[in-house]
Amino acid sequence: MEDEFAFISKITPEETYQKELVRGIGDDAAVYSGADHMEQVVCVDTMVEGVHFRRDTLSPYQIGKKGLAINVSDLAAMGAIPTYYLVSIAIPSSWTEEELTQLYQGMNDLAKTYQMDLVGGDTVSTNDVLVLTVTAIGKVERGRARYRDQAKPGDLIFLTGYAGTSAAGLDLLFEKGFTGPFSREEQILVKSHQEPTPHIAEGRILSTLNKRISLNDVSDGVASEANEIAEASQARLIIERDKLPIHDVMYTYPPEKQLDYALFGGEDFILIGTLPKEDVKEVEAEFLSQGLMLQVIGFVEEGEPGVSLLEENQRNKVEKNGYNHFKKRG
Ligand SMILES: Nc1ncnc2c1ncn2[C@@H]1O[C@H](COP(=O)(O)OP(=O)(O)O)[C@@H](O)[C@H]1O
Ligand SMILES: Cc1ncc(C[n+]2csc(CCOP(=O)(O)OP(=O)(O)O)c2C)c(N)n1
Ligand SMILES: [Mg+2]
Ligand SMILES: [Mg+2]
Ligand SMILES: [Mg+2]
Structure with a gap:
């Protein structure tokens, strides 16, 4: 220049x-x-x-x-x-x-x-x-900004989109290079990494419906962002493995890989939050009427602040792993 x-x-x-x-x-x-x-x-x-x-x-x-x-x-x-x-x-x-x-x-x-x-x-x-x-x-x-510190025992946890697609897309780009070639399924993953859509309409529903909601966007991964809500709210978040929204185009990946992308991948730029159980129907109806996705992925309970994954009746601690600028993934 x-x-x-x-x-x-x-x-x-x-x-x-x-x-x-x-x-x-x-x-x-x-x-x-x-x-x-x-x-x-x-x-x-x-x-x-x-x-x-x-x-x-x-x-x-x-x-x-x-x-x-x-x-x-x-x-x-x-x-x-x-x-x-x-x-x-x-x-x-x-x-x-x-x-x-x-x-x-x-x-x-x-x-x-x-x-x-x-x-x-x-x-x-x-x-x-x-x-x-x-x-x-x-x-x-005024008063309608949505913070991370509003989760309470009894609340449900939700996501506003699919988790893990961006990281899967990035791995495909690393593997095959910018020009691919990519199958139609792979193109969806690559595009979700390259051109994420911010969830403004979703955030606006969650602020205009006057409910007690905690909210965070997924940049570093669902595990990391859920832990941020848990820390800010001093609450225990339980994510149910079989409720995590995995995009159809990732069904060919081994289940362990799907879970790893969904929890620790990052850059999905969907929203994660919590809301009182009794408000879920009303919020869901508003999302549905605007053609938007709201998936309940777990619940908040009493206990030590942190995040656990519930699978086959076992709770396993989900560490705040994911993307961290000064740490290797562990
Ligand atoms: N270098 C910095 N100086 C001041 N504030 C910072 C700095 N880095 C991050 N923050 C603040 O720390 C908080 C967490 O940052 P970050 O994890 O990057 O948030 P997000 O993942 O939402 O982008 C935010 O309030 C952000 O503004
Ligand atoms: C070349 C390359 N390597 C690795 C990544 C993965 N990556 C980089 S930053 C990041 C997390 C989000 O970035 P950050 O600066 O932590 O955003 P913030 O949490 O502040 O919104 C991820 C998953 C990438 N997108 N591109
Ligand atoms: Mg953020
Ligand atoms: Mg950010
Ligand atoms: Mg930031």
Whole structure:
């Protein structure tokens, strides 16, 4: 890339979606107003080449799209409505302008779905790999944000989608390379890794129905996220093995492999949460009416905080394993 300022003007959106945006790209900071009855929600996640993607696992377009999607997923896990995002990017000299345009196109396309405005960011060069950091902003009705610390004994645990598909897709990419060839079933797994869909509609149902709900998105794996709910809520979560939603296209995998992907794979960007047993019917009905998936996978009980897997009448402890940046999988 030749010119940082030319690049910034190229990526500046011509039109914006949010009527509360006062000043977007082009000044020292962005300015937006917000209604008093809403709370503002903000999060940031980074993707590093070699850690979160490789040139042979995601295309430039997919890197951008996923970089925004993983942040929108954290907004979904709060029950929020997405509004704005900021992008900080460290660009190695090996990246062409065309590839960067595609990366921004990936973000643009996802942002359009949620009417999110790009309101700022930072552009730097680096002698190392590409690093993409997206800050996402959203809003939620006062008091309706969904936290991890709301689980209580007697609640049921749910997932809003299939677990393990992303990790299975990543392994296929590692095995066969970016171009495959992949069977139709394998394509579904690969796509779920490359272009995850954040569960905003699901999060919105769970915040607007006024129930006591704990909520988290699955980035590091169901085992890890369930343990986070258990720790925050000081509760004991029991996952029933035969209730874990495994996608049909994974039925050819050995059962142990299916379970390993589902519990420890990560990057599914579905939601995991808990809700009172008596509210399940009503929440399920709302999910069903919107064509969305809600699968009960277990229950919360009295006892030492933690997670167990219930299979054949035995409870086996599920450690907080899964993706951990500073630890090898164990
Ligand atoms: N370097 C950091 N400085 C400050 N806060 C951080 C840092 N890293 C993570 N956090 C905060 O710690 C919490 C857990 O982070 P993380 O596990 O990355 O969440 P998630 O899996 O939802 O992305 C979040 O509140 C996040 O904002
Ligand atoms: C090349 C490559 N290797 C490994 C992975 C697997 N991987 C990388 S990060 C990650 C977990 C999620 O990332 P993290 O930064 O922990 O997200 P957060 O929990 O903060 O949302 C996984 C499963 C990958 N996607 N690509
Ligand atoms: Mg994070
Ligand atoms: Mg999260
Ligand atoms: Mg995250």
